[in-house]
Amino acid sequence: MRLLVFLAKGFETIEFSAFIxxxxxAKTDFDCDIETVICGLNSKVVGSFNVSVLVDKTIEEVSADDYDALAIPGGFEEFGFYEEAYNEKLLDLIRQFNSQKKWIATVCVGALPVGKSGVLTGRRATTYHLRGAHKQKVLQEFGVTIVNEPIVVDDNIITSYCPQTSYGVALLLLEKLTSFREMTLVKEAMGF
Known part of the structure; x- marks a missing residue:
């Protein structure tokens, strides 16, 4: 199994680290065959609160054909998240994963580029729900049916509504890629 984690500038650290x-x-303690590859538009991505990550591959070096799932953490507008999250290269990558019915897992506003890509049109999803639910209204403008629940699954797409859901999304994605049993072992070992 190969998981591609895309980081846009301004990514939220907890939302990224949950997948890692x-x-x-799962891989180290339970021998799950999962390789996690970090990707960005550039070789170095500066997240929220100036946390820098050197990625494994730039977006030009990846193809949906080579991965089983895509994870997109959300981020802060104040740190430039939408400057890269709405980049056409990412939107095209999202479309490729969706056309192959591969898992796409997002946390918080990581759902917004998925919405903008068009693959959520007419489907159920959620995104950041606090501060007047402004981000949910943005997602709704992409033709999405908003479900105000912590984690929403519609076919091959997982969305969630705030940073607190990060580990829930990561564990659910692990379950989808392996099994309920494997996910439960990891969840219990991590103390959840």
């Missing part, structure tokens, strides 16, 4: 931690525990 969960998949890392």
């Amino acid at each position: 931690d969960v998949m890392g525990w």
Whole structure:
């Protein structure tokens, strides 16, 4: 199994690290065959609160054909998240994963580029729900039926509504890529 985690500028650290931690525990402690590859538009991505990550591959070096799932953490507008999250290269990559019915998992506003790509039109999803639910209204403008629940699954797409859901999304994605049993082992080992 190969998971591609896309980081846009201004990504939220906890939303990114949940995927790394969960998949890392699964691989290291439970021999799950999952390789996690970090991707960005550039070789170095500066996230919210000036956390820098050197990615494994730039977006030009990846294809949906080579991965089983795509994860997109959300981020902060104040740190330039939408400058890269709405980049056409990412939107096209999202469309490729969706056309192959591969898992796409997002946390918080990571759902917005998925909405903008068009693959959520007429489908159920959620995104950041606090501060007047402004981000949910933006997602709705992309033709999405908003479900105000912590985690929403519609076919091959997982969305969630705030940073607190990060580990829930990562564990659910692990379950979809492996099994309920494997996910439960990892969840219990991590103390959830």
